[in-house]
Amino acid sequence: MASLDASMMNPRPVSPRLLRRIVAVGLFLIAATLAIGLVSRLYGDRLILAGHTKDQTLREVVIGGDVITVPSNLIRYSAQRREGVAERLDLYAHWPTLSGYSDAARDAFNGLTAKPEIVFLSFEERRTSRDMAGRLEPIYRKLTEGAPAIDTATGLEHTRLSEKSGYMNEELLVGARADGSAPFVARCLLEADDSASVAPCEYDVFVGRELSMMVRFPREMLRDWDGFERTIAAFANGLVAAQP
Numbered sequence: 001m002a003s004l005d006a007s008m009m010n011p012r013p014v015s016p017r018l019l020r021r022i023v024a025v026g027l028f029l030i031a032a033t034l035a036i037g038l039v040s041r042l043y044g045d046r047l048i049l050a051g052h053t054k055d056q057t058l059r060e061v062v063i064g065g066d067v068i069t070v071p072s073n074l075i076r077y078s079a080q081r082r083e084g085v086a087e088r089l090d091l092y093a094h095w096p097t098l099s100g101y102s103d104a105a106r107d108a109f110n111g112l113t114a115k116p117e118i119v120f121l122s123f124e125e126r127r128t129s130r131d132m133a134g135r136l137e138p139i140y141r142k143l144t145e146g147a148p149a150i151d152t153a154t155g156l157e158h159t160r161l162s163e164k165s166g167y168m169n170e171e172l173l174v175g176a177r178a179d180g181s182a183p184f185v186a187r188c189l190l191e192a193d194d195s196a197s198v199a200p201c202e203y204d205v206f207v208g209r210e211l212s213m214m215v216r217f218p219r220e221m222l223r224d225w226d227g228f229e230r231t232i233a234a235f236a237n238g239l240v241a242a243q244p
Contacts, residue, residue: 051077051078052073052101052109053072053073053078053081053101054073054101054102054103055071055072055073055081056071056072056073056100057071057072058070058071058072059071059072059075059081059082059083060083061080061082061083061084061085061086061089062084062085062086062243063085063086063087063088063089063123063124063125063210063211064125064209064210064211065208065209065210065242065243066123066208066209066210066211066240066241066242066243067240067241067242067243068089068123068211068239068240069239069241070089070091070239071100072100073100073101073102074091074092074093074099074100074101075089075090075091075100076090076091076092076120077090087124087125088122088123088124089122089123090120090121090122090123091120091121091122091123092109092118092119092120092121093118093119093121093235094108094109094117094118094119095117095118095119095217095218095221096231098119098231098235105117111198115218115220116198116199116218116220117218118198118199118218119199119215119216119217119218119221119232120199120215120216120217121213121214121215121232121236122213122214122216123207123211123212123213123236123240124211124212124214125210125211125212126206126210126211126212127212128212131204131205131206131212132185132186132203132204132205133182133183133184133185133203133205134182135185136174136183136185140161140172140185143161143162143165143167143172144159144160144161144162144172145159145160145161145162146159146160147159148174153223154175154222154223154225155175155176156173156174156175156184156222156225157173157174157175157176158171158172158173159171159172159174160172160190161187167187169189169190169193170187170188170189170190171187171188171189171190172185172186172187173185173186173187173188173201173222173225175225175226177226184203184225184226184229185203186201186202186203186222186225187201187202187203188200188201188202188219188222189201191219198218199216199217199218200218200219201216201217201218201219201221201222202214202215202216202217203215203229205229205233207233207236207237207240208237208240208241208242209242209243211240213236215229215232
């Protein structure tokens with residue numbers, strides 16, 4: 001039988017210094033694994049939320065002479081989820097529930113539903129004397145080009161806005177109401193250009209004492225534009241109260 005190599009029969013002993021290094025590396029790897037697990041448990045949900053929150057704590061935000069009382073999960077940006085004075089407040093809500101972020105509406109808020117279902121509301125102090133409906137005749141009518149077309153499915157009048165006016169690939173939408181009240185007026189990206197936007201349409205309206213609210217919404221809401229606008233107005237006015 002062949003003799004074994006002498007170095008195999010008499011292996012060199014591991015030095016205490018090397019042994020300490022091996023043990024230290026092993027302990028480090030164990031600690032790192034435990035730390036990753038702890039962080040995952042503590043912050044994993046926060047990472048999944050990607051900026052959203054399920055917190056429904058009510059916040060009182062003061063803009064000018066108005067107070068907006070709203071749950072945190074309706075406030076779009078984390079930096080705005082605080083009480084006190086602000087220049088602007090941005091909300092987002094699930095349609096038609098007008099509820100904030102939740103597990104049930106996770107896909108809608110992350111843009112994973114077949115059709116967009118989120119409405120965006122932005123509040124600021126009024127900077128003009130008229131809202132969008134009030135600006136229809138003195139301003140917007142003068143910025144259109146061509147004859148209006150009537151959408152028979154919605155009853156809305158569509159007129160392209162002149163690119164010279166600064167509105168690129170946009171159209172003006174006007175809906176007359178049977179009761180004679182102020183018309184529905186909105187701007188939308190042309191349908192051929194709005195596929196990349198979850199909210200290609202917008203209008204602004206006055207709410208509260210001194211607020212202007214910009215509403216950005218999916219084109220699908222135009223199917224019942226009257227009901228949509230009235231519901232949004234009631235919802236917004238329910239959030240706003242005059243400062244005492």
